Amino acid sequence: MMRRPRRPRRGAAQRGQALPLVLALAAVGGVALVALYNVGQTAAARVRLTHAADAAAYSGALSQARALNLLAYVNRAQVAHQVAMAHLVTLASWAQFGQAQSQQRARGNPPATLIGALFGPTLGTAYARASATGSAVPELARAFQQHDQAVHQVLQQASASAVSHLPETRRQTMLRVLHANYPEFYPAYGAQAVAQHGPLSLRESPDAAAGYLQQYAGNAPASLRGMVESAAGRYDFLRPRTLTRHSAWIVHRSCPTRRHELRRRGGTWLGSDGRWGALDTLSYHALRSNRWIGCYFREYAMGWGQGGRPFLGSDEYIDKPPQDFSQQDFWRWVHEHTSWDIFSGRDNPMANSYAVAGGVRWSSRGLPSYHELAGRVSEQPLRFAIQVRQTAAALSTTDAASQVAAPMGRYAYAGLRAGEAVTVASAAETYFAPPPAAGPLEFAGLFRPYWQARLSPVAVGDTFRESL
Numbered sequence: 001m002m003r004r005p006r007r008p009r010r011g012a013a014q015r016g017q018a019l020p021l022v023l024a025l026a027a028v029g030g031v032a033l034v035a036l037y038n039v040g041q042t043a044a045a046r047v048r049l050t051h052a053a054d055a056a057a058y059s060g061a062l063s064q065a066r067a068l069n070l071l072a073y074v075n076r077a078q079v080a081h082q083v084a085m086a087h088l089v090t091l092a093s094w095a096q097f098g099q100a101q102s103q104q105r106a107r108g109n110p111p112a113t114l115i116g117a118l119f120g121p122t123l124g125t126a127y128a129r130a131s132a133t134g135s136a137v138p139e140l141a142r143a144f145q146q147h148d149q150a151v152h153q154v155l156q157q158a159s160a161s162a163v164s165h166l167p168e169t170r171r172q173t174m175l176r177v178l179h180a181n182y183p184e185f186y187p188a189y190g191a192q193a194v195a196q197h198g199p200l201s202l203r204e205s206p207d208a209a210a211g212y213l214q215q216y217a218g219n220a221p222a223s224l225r226g227m228v229e230s231a232a233g234r235y236d237f238l239r240p241r242t243l244t245r246h247s248a249w250i251v252h253r254s255c256p257t258r259r260h261e262l263r264r265r266g267g268t269w270l271g272s273d274g275r276w277g278a279l280d281t282l283s284y285h286a287l288r289s290n291r292w293i294g295c296y297f298r299e300y301a302m303g304w305g306q307g308g309r310p311f312l313g314s315d316e317y318i319d320k321p322p323q324d325f326s327q328q329d330f331w332r333w334v335h336e337h338t339s340w341d342i343f344s345g346r347d348n349p350m351a352n353s354y355a356v357a358g359g360v361r362w363s364s365r366g367l368p369s370y371h372e373l374a375g376r377v378s379e380q381p382l383r384f385a386i387q388v389r390q391t392a393a394a395l396s397t398t399d400a401a402s403q404v405a406a407p408m409g410r411y412a413y414a415g416l417r418a419g420e421a422v423t424v425a426s427a428a429e430t431y432f433a434p435p436p437a438a439g440p441l442e443f444a445g446l447f448r449p450y451w452q453a454r455l456s457p458v459a460v461g462d463t464f465r466e467s468l
Contacts, residue, residue: 052181053426056174061428061453072449089308093278096305101130118247199394203464218367219274241266255295274366277309281351301351306359321353381431385462389421
């Protein structure tokens, strides 16, 4: 008996048709998953690179701030050294003054008892106790030369070095920060310079520091010279030393209103050439009278000293004064050899002459050059911008540095081609920010160490050049 063949059920005939669709969807999902993975890795790399660039830019601005603060401390140290040198030349003048006074006291010309009788026991006792100063002047000279050497060979050169190396110091700082953020690509560096190599590259905007700082001559009327003179003016020891005492006795009937005088003169000055000088004198001016010239003052030099810069002031003096007047009249010698006013003068020209003739001559290079902000940028921060690039080959994508296998051929990930890179930009600035306690009159400059750093918005017009 023959059986008829059984027909397959309708559902069983269609059961295998879904397999190609499932396989297609799985392939599309796999490709999408790979693409999502690669996009995520690229985005994460960009975020990481952005943070590293911001850190590098801020660190570069911070290195600039430290350099500017260093220049401010150097300038302030220069002022301090100049004040110390002013004290040294004044001490040298006083040491010579004491030496000369002790010699005059020993000679009794004039006698200490006469000075005490005319002007009081205090001044007489001070004159009587004048003593030699020994080797004080040579020791002061050595200290003066040490200050002069520190000013010109240490501080001035340190300032010039800080300015000349400012761009390279900033670049090295930024490279170290970038490399520290990518330890998998770069080894740790010691004190040696960091070379730009590997998957990261740094480009900088044109350097603005070149026009931001300017070198000035130290003897210019403003800034350093003004700061030095202002600082020196705060010390009583460096201020004018002027005192005049009059005796109480009537001397001559022809000039009853005039008296014997004791004149103390002295001062410390910063010459037009930027070198310090000091002069100290003490003279007894005895009132005399004769039938030829009437009443006049006969000067007896009691003490004198001159230190530092040779005396070139407006006070009267001669280069080769006589040591005594035993063989000639004082008034006649003055009339024949000088133009001194011995009738109504207020200075000690004879003591000045002795001080100039025997004063010390210390060599000095004067005020040093220094760095200060250029005038046109005093209200602007020192800003720069950078661009950091990470090559596509260093990204953790499936077609680059990732260990995840990926499709090849038409299904390969091609978000970044070979030779392309992830690029980010950042900017920072160094700005002047005095503390509130400094007051509203503080202005930006390199005599106040108030420089700080901060990030700055990237400008549309920022351009970049390769960092060498």
